[in-house]
Amino acid sequence: MIRAYYPLFALDAAFPTKVEKRGVALPKLVRGDHRWTAGVEGVPTGRYARVALTWLCTVVVARDEKAVDPVTGRVNPRRVFAFMREVCEEGHGMGGNQRRMLRLALRQLLGCSFGTKRGGEWHEVRVAEPSDDGHLCLTGEFMDMLRENVVLDWTEVVRIGFPLDFDAYAMSMRDEDGVTESWEDLMGKTGQSGTKSQMRRTWRGIIERLSARGILQGLADSASIILAPAKESFAKLRGAVEQAWERVFPARGVRHAMPGARLYEGDAEQVLRTFPESSVDCVVTSPPYFDERNYGCGKLEVGHENTLGEYVQRLLRAFREVRRILSDDGTCWVNVGDRYLKDRDGSSLANIPALLGEALKHDGWFLRNDIIWEKTRSIPDSASNRCANRMEHILFLTKTARYVYNLDAVRVPLAPSSVKRLAADIENEAGSARANDGRNVMKAVGNPAKGRNQLSIWRFCPSNDRQAHLAMFPPELPGKAIVTGCKKHGVVLDPFNGSGTTGVAAKALGMKYVGIDLSGEYLDMAEKKIATQYWDPANLERVEC
Numbered sequence: 001m002i003r004a005y006y007p008l009f010a011l012d013a014a015f016p017t018k019v020e021k022r023g024v025a026l027p028k029l030v031r032g033d034h035r036w037t038a039g040v041e042g043v044p045t046g047r048y049a050r051v052a053l054t055w056l057c058t059v060v061v062a063r064d065e066k067a068v069d070p071v072t073g074r075v076n077p078r079r080v081f082a083f084m085r086e087v088c089e090e091g092h093g094m095g096g097n098q099r100r101m102l103r104l105a106l107r108q109l110l111g112c113s114f115g116t117k118r119g120g121e122w123h124e125v126r127v128a129e130p131s132d133d134g135h136l137c138l139t140g141e142f143m144d145m146l147r148e149n150v151v152l153d154w155t156e157v158v159r160i161g162f163p164l165d166f167d168a169y170a171m172s173m174r175d176e177d178g179v180t181e182s183w184e185d186l187m188g189k190t191g192q193s194g195t196k197s198q199m200r201r202t203w204r205g206i207i208e209r210l211s212a213r214g215i216l217q218g219l220a221d222s223a224s225i226i227l228a229p230a231k232e233s234f235a236k237l238r239g240a241v242e243q244a245w246e247r248v249f250p251a252r253g254v255r256h257a258m259p260g261a262r263l264y265e266g267d268a269e270q271v272l273r274t275f276p277e278s279s280v281d282c283v284v285t286s287p288p289y290f291d292e293r294n295y296g297c298g299k300l301e302v303g304h305e306n307t308l309g310e311y312v313q314r315l316l317r318a319f320r321e322v323r324r325i326l327s328d329d330g331t332c333w334v335n336v337g338d339r340y341l342k343d344r345d346g347s348s349l350a351n352i353p354a355l356l357g358e359a360l361k362h363d364g365w366f367l368r369n370d371i372i373w374e375k376t377r378s379i380p381d382s383a384s385n386r387c388a389n390r391m392e393h394i395l396f397l398t399k400t401a402r403y404v405y406n407l408d409a410v411r412v413p414l415a416p417s418s419v420k421r422l423a424a425d426i427e428n429e430a431g432s433a434r435a436n437d438g439r440n441v442m443k444a445v446g447n448p449a450k451g452r453n454q455l456s457i458w459r460f461c462p463s464n465d466r467q468a469h470l471a472m473f474p475p476e477l478p479g480k481a482i483v484t485g486c487k488k489h490g491v492v493l494d495p496f497n498g499s500g501t502t503g504v505a506a507k508a509l510g511m512k513y514v515g516i517d518l519s520g521e522y523l524d525m526a527e528k529k530i531a532t533q534y535w536d537p538a539n540l541e542r543v544e545c
Contacts, residue, residue, distance in 0.1 A: 051080075056109070111127070281404070460474065
């Protein structure tokens with residue numbers, strides 16, 4: 001049997017085995033935050049739909065140019081029959097009816113759109129579009145989804161079987177420790193109808209069936225259902241995650257490869273050009289500061305340009321590539337320092353963060369915040385004719401207007417005064433009625449149970465790491481950014497890797513990591529640091545914001 005893959009993102013929108021009325025095309029299939037929307041011929045159903053999607057996923061991931069042109073996306077549908085014979089029929093012949101069903105399922109699938117719900121809105125991707133000569137071609141967006149998503153071996157797909165089993169498997173795999181769903185939420189996510197008692201009977205049967213096969217473990221009571229992955233299945237999925245993730249990024253230029261992390265040696269802009277679009281979820285970095293230090297990397301080293309303008313333009317080109325490879329809902333966090341430059345017979349603050357922020361904004365980025373990192377401890381500033389500097393800037397940038405912002409993960413407790421104001425009955429207080437004729441009375445903002453949003457001033461201590469790198473930020477900086485703006489199990493990039501602190505934080509938070517640096521010496525240091533150094537995410541609680 002050949003290696004065949006099924007995209008894990010489609011588990012949440014598993015094709016049903018039948019429709020309510022025979023011969024009636026299914027116009028739409030919605031499962032939780034995913035949906036298939038039909039073209040002219042409806043959404044495909046049953047086993048043949050899964051075979052068609054498995055074939056597309058397999059030939060795109062394996063780059064089978066005879067089946068799908070990797071550049072134009074042109075599909076050769078005849079190749080799917082050989083695939084079904086080899087993968088699904090184990091070498092046996094196919095009858096005419098099987099061919100017709102498979103041809104229909106593939107045609108329907110190519111006419112569909114696949115949607116993902118983000119921020120309350122649906123984002124649709126066309127599976128295929130007709131070319132000028134009338135041939136169907138997979139869209140670049142859908143091919144990227146197939147390449148970048150976790151893939152599942154076909155043997156596991158066969159073991160799972162039914163659509164609701166797919167839903168159960170997908171939910172169980174979201175967390176190694178399992179997930180809990182109420183019956184109401186489950187009904188909405190799976191699109192099931194009927195009473196709760198009917199649902200409970202159905203899902204108890206699913207748990208019993210899949211537990212017996214060693215696929216998952218679960219428990220159902222009157223209020224909710226608990227689903228957890230079987231150790232063997234979770235290990236297999238983790239293996240698939242690693243294989244799929246490693247295929248996204250090129251092998252050329254890798255100095256160190258380790259589980260969940262890759263370190264590339266070279267100029268950031270040049271290396272980034274070899275990465276595929278939308279391949280990372282979060283970027284946290286600190287480019288070398290202008291005219292500050294020499295890291296011994298020659299002419300390609302950032303920070304030694306002749307003028308400040310050339311420095312900004314150099315970074316602009318690099319971050320243009322960063323924006324290209326960042327996912328549409330991704331975030332980018334840039335720690336940048338300022339300095340004084342000669343000005344007439346004195347010196348003036350160069351205002352580098354503002355200059356870079358404006359340049360990035362005009363180049364297409366959304367500048368969401370200029371966050372102030374207030375250092376609770378720093379090297380003494382000897383200035384006697386101006387204020388002592390003890391802060392740096394973190395530019396919070398996004399590729400689009402809708403992006404990941406994990407508000408509940410970064411909430412902080414409300415101050416006692418805010419809790420008191422929230423509890424006040426402003427409308428019925430006499431003082432409020434007197435002020436401004438009872439209008440425009442300021443109310444507290446926040447939720448006493450959840451807390452408020454974090455502020456744009458972060459207070460924490462700089463790094464006290466004594467390694468050779470001259471300018472390291474502490475893990476709290478990338479850790480805070482990742483928790484705020486990265487999806488679960490996402491890919492984090494630092495194009496100016498340095499000693500690898502971002503990698504340490506990414507690893508501790510369960511993310512994949514890609515680092516780039518000109519210095520092989522620093523990459524060797526980073527490899528050891530990421531592999532051996534432990535950072536406790538609980539330290540983020542000490543960050544004042």
